[in-house]
Amino acid sequence: MHFTSERHLDDSVLEREFTLGEIPGFLWTPASASADAPVPLILLGHPSLGLDKMYPRLVARARHAAADGFATATIENPGCGDRPRWPAAEQARADLRRAMKAGEPIGDEIIDVLILPLVEKAVPEWQGALDALLSLPEIGGPVGYSGGVISIGVRLARVDPRIVAATFFAGSFVPRVMFEEARQVTIPLHVLLQWDDEGNDRQAALDLFDAFGSKEKSLHANMGGHTGVPQFAGDAAAQFFTRHLK
Amino acid sequence: MHFTSERHLDDSVLEREFTLGEIPGFLWTPASASADAPVPLILLGHPSLGLDKMYPRLVARARHAAADGFATATIENPGCGDRPRWPAAEQARADLRRAMKAGEPIGDEIIDVLILPLVEKAVPEWQGALDALLSLPEIGGPVGYSGGVISIGVRLARVDPRIVAATFFAGSFVPRVMFEEARQVTIPLHVLLQWDDEGNDRQAALDLFDAFGSKEKSLHANMGGHTGVPQFAGDAAAQFFTRHLK
Numbered sequence: 381m382h383f384t385s386e387r388h389l390d391d392s393v394l395e396r397e398f399t400l401g402e403i404p405g406f407l408w409t410p411a412s413a414s415a416d417a418p419v420p421l422i423l424l425g426h427p428s429l430g431l432d433k434m435y436p437r438l439v440a441r442a443r444h445a446a447a448d449g450f451a452t453a454t455i456e457n458p459g460c461g462d463r464p465r466w467p468a469a470e471q472a473r474a475d476l477r478r479a480m481k482a483g484e485p486i487g488d489e490i491i492d493v494l495i496l497p498l499v500e501k502a503v504p505e506w507q508g509a510l511d512a513l514l515s516l517p518e519i520g521g522p523v524g525y526s527g528g529v530i531s532i533g534v535r536l537a538r539v540d541p542r543i544v545a546a547t548f549f550a551g552s553f554v555p556r557v558m559f560e561e562a563r564q565v566t567i568p569l570h571v572l573l574q575w576d577d578e579g580n581d582r583q584a585a586l587d588l589f590d591a592f593g594s595k596e597k598s599l600h601a602n603m604g605g606h607t608g609v610p611q612f613a614g615d616a617a618a619q620f621f622t623r624h625l626k
Numbered sequence: 627m628h629f630t631s632e633r634h635l636d637d638s639v640l641e642r643e644f645t646l647g648e649i650p651g652f653l654w655t656p657a658s659a660s661a662d663a664p665v666p667l668i669l670l671g672h673p674s675l676g677l678d679k680m681y682p683r684l685v686a687r688a689r690h691a692a693a694d695g696f697a698t699a700t701i702e703n704p705g706c707g708d709r710p711r712w713p714a715a716e717q718a719r720a721d722l723r724r725a726m727k728a729g730e731p732i733g734d735e736i737i738d739v740l741i742l743p744l745v746e747k748a749v750p751e752w753q754g755a756l757d758a759l760l761s762l763p764e765i766g767g768p769v770g771y772s773g774g775v776i777s778i779g780v781r782l783a784r785v786d787p788r789i790v791a792a793t794f795f796a797g798s799f800v801p802r803v804m805f806e807e808a809r810q811v812t813i814p815l816h817v818l819l820q821w822d823d824e825g826n827d828r829q830a831a832l833d834l835f836d837a838f839g840s841k842e843k844s845l846h847a848n849m850g851g852h853t854g855v856p857q858f859a860g861d862a863a864a865q866f867f868t869r870h871l872k
Contacts (some may be wrong), residue, residue, distance in 0.1 A: 458724070575836070575845070584833070590821070598859070599821070599847035601835070612869060613844070616862060623858060 381512035393446045394440070396535055400509055402463065404431065405455035408483045409573060417480075418520030420625040421513060423506060423536075424454040425528020425544075427551075428498070430461040439615075441526070448618055450517050450625065455509050457529070460502035468493055476553075495531050499558075503535045510542060524621050530588070531558045535588035537565045545624035547572065547617045549609075550585035550599075562591040569597040570620040572613060577606045627758035639692045641685070646755055648709065651701035654688035659697060662811035664766030667759060667870040669782075669789075671774020672702040673797075674868045676707040677680070683767070686735055692865055695772060697765050701755050703775070714739055722799075725734060730856065738801045741777050745804075748778045753786055760788070770867050773818075775833070777804045791870035793818065793863045795855075796845075808837040814861075815843040816866040818859060823852045830867035 385397040388411075396407045413419040422445050426434045431454070442452040454492055459465050472494040479486050513519050518535040525533050525546040537546050538561050569592055573585050591598045599621070602613050631643040632796050641652045657858050659665040668691050672680045677700070689699040705711050718740040759765050768787075771779050771792040777800055783792050784807050796819040815838055835845045844866070848859050 499789070502815075575843075595849060596856070597821075597849055599845065600855075601845035603841060603843055610842070616865075618860070619862075 385615075389439070393443055393444075398436055400455065400505075400512060401493055403455050403509075404461065405453060405509060406431070406438065406442075407441070407451065407453045407513065407516075408446060409451045410446040410449060411476075412449070413518040413605065415517035418518055419449055419451045419521050420522055420524070420621075421451045421453065421528050422524040422621060422625070424452050424526055425533055426454060426457070427529060428457045428460050432461060440490050444618055445621070446620065448622055450524075450621065451618075452515075453513050455510065456504060457552055457589070458498060458505065468498065469497060471600055478483065487555060491553050492557075495529070495553060495555050496557070497536050498529065499531050502529070502532045503539065506532070507538055507540055512539070514542070522625050526596055526621070530554060532560050534561050537569075538555065538565055541597045543567060545621065546570070547620060550574075550588065552581040554584060559588060559591045563593045564596070566593045566604070567619075569594045570617055571597065572598045572609060572617065573599060573601040574606055574608060575603055576599045579606055593598065602625060627755075627761075632852060635636050635685070635689065637808055641688075646751075646758060647702065648798045649701050649751055650707065650771070651699060651757075652677070652684065652688075652798070653697065653699045653754060653759065653762075654685070654690040655697045656695060659764040660693070662720075663765035665695055665697045666763055666768055666770070666867075667697045667699065667765050668867060668871070669756070670698050670772055670774050672700060672703070673775060674703045674706050677702045677708060687725040688821055689863055691867070692859065696770075696867065697759075701751060701779075704751065712743065715743060727810060731828065732799065734802060738803075741801050742803070744775065745777050745781050748775070749781045749785065752778070752782055756786070756788060757786055768871050771869050772867070776800060780804050780807050780811060783813055783815075787798050789813060791867065792816070793866060796820075796826065796834065797823075798825065798827040798830055800830060800834055805834060805837045808834055809839045812839045812841070814866075814870050815846045816863055818855060818863065819844065819847040820844060820852055820854060821847045821849055824850055825856060 381398050381400050382396050383396050385394050392411050393407045398405050445452045460467050461538050472490050476489045522544040526541050527549045530548050530551050537543050545568045547570040553579050571589050602610050627644050629642050629644050633641050638657050640655045644651050691698045705712040705715050718736050721736045768790040769788050771789050773795045776794050776797050779794050783789050791814045796817055817835050835849050848856050
């Protein structure tokens with residue numbers, strides 16, 4: 381992990397950009413975090429739109445988390461931003477756009493080709509980032525995972541015991557095989573669903589929530605479109621992490 | 627409204643029993659409430675099990691609300707506790723028990739006979755209680771409604787503009803006609819659903835949530851049976867009232 385820049389936001393949050401091999405990322409820590417007082421960590425997942433585009437929303441989540449006493453970190457998704465594309469995913473994206481424009485149902489094959497390789501590539505990268513982040517003296521445990529491509533979060537929650545709690549943003553385009561993986565997830569979960577999200581298959585989101593094996597899981601459904609998550613829903617997700625990471 | 631008893635709980639809550647004609651009820655007020663500093667009011671709905679049986683859970687909700695600065699009040703449901711029964715409802719209850727024991731589906735007719743007259747009787751009684759409660763100098767507005775028989779809450783929210791926000795506990799046995807009424811409810815709503823409540827038709831609960839006409843409505847689904855609402859879900863409902871009644 382190589383830090384490439386560092387700046388203070390309002391004296392309360394330290395923002396550091398880093399690279400991990402070819403992967404760029406951000407780490408935000410509350411000003412209070414130190415080797416003597418290490419803080420818990422929340423990994424900030426995000427959709428495959430590129431870190432540049434997602435930065436404003438990520439930094440808002442980071443500031444909120446820092447105010448609650450958490451460090452946050454994120455890395456670029458495979459095939460996004462300046463990272464190399466792979467042809468099958470590009471093709472699947474084009475197929476997806478065409479099908480959505482034509483109002484056709486999105487076939488399982490498109491979803492599998494779009495999502496499964498992304499999960500296969502991204503999860504080891506998040507785990508590598510976690511190794512590096514947890515070696516920093518100002519970062520302690522426990523670790524939570526928040527949002528982003530839900531299939532990445534599900535796989536990460538299933539395979540990495542360092543993740544002790546997760547919030548997911550219910551989205552469509554979940555490969556069928558992930559429903560089986562969801563049954564093996566047992567950590568506390570907090571799932572946000574935008575009830576009238578046009579780009580979202582509500583029934584699939586409810587089915588996925590039902591599938592999770594966790595004893596503690598909460599679904600918070602709210603009104604508003606995909607990006608219209610109300611402020612109070614964000615606050616509730618923050619309280620979930622305060623309950624589980626402190 | 628005639629007060630029949632009065633006692634202090636922990637010096638922080640004043641509990642008063644009252645009668646309103648033949649209807650018994652309770653009023654709980656924070657010790658701080660006065661004519662100079664009137665407090666908002668939350669009406670505490672409850673299932674048709676009788677106030678005596680429900681008292682422990684009601685007083686716990688009242689204490690929590692008082693700590694947040696709210697007065698709370700409740701009245702006995704029609705046909706419950708010491709209040710006169712009516713034969714059709716007794717028959718419908720017997721039919722319901724028989725059908726449930728036999729594992730048969732519960733017909734719409736049983737539900738209509740069980741619930742609709744209850745709603746017809748209860749709602750004007752709640753409105754009468756509200757008239758009396760709001761005439762007390764220590765009770766101000768606004769007014770919220772919380773829990774209980776969901777059809778009573780839906781009707782009350784639809785017909786009484788003094789109710790500005792409501793939390794509902796999603797339960798089964800909702801007459802079909804109430805789904806139409808739900809479309810006419812427009813106040814902010816916070817709906818609790820116990821996901822694995824065996825006595826509950828999950829799909830009916832989701833359909834009812836979908837039907838509400840409110841621009842702000844949240845569904846909080848949690849694990850655990852009918853009476854297993856987690857503490858944090860109760861806290862979230864309390865925060866909803868703090869957002870809307872303060």
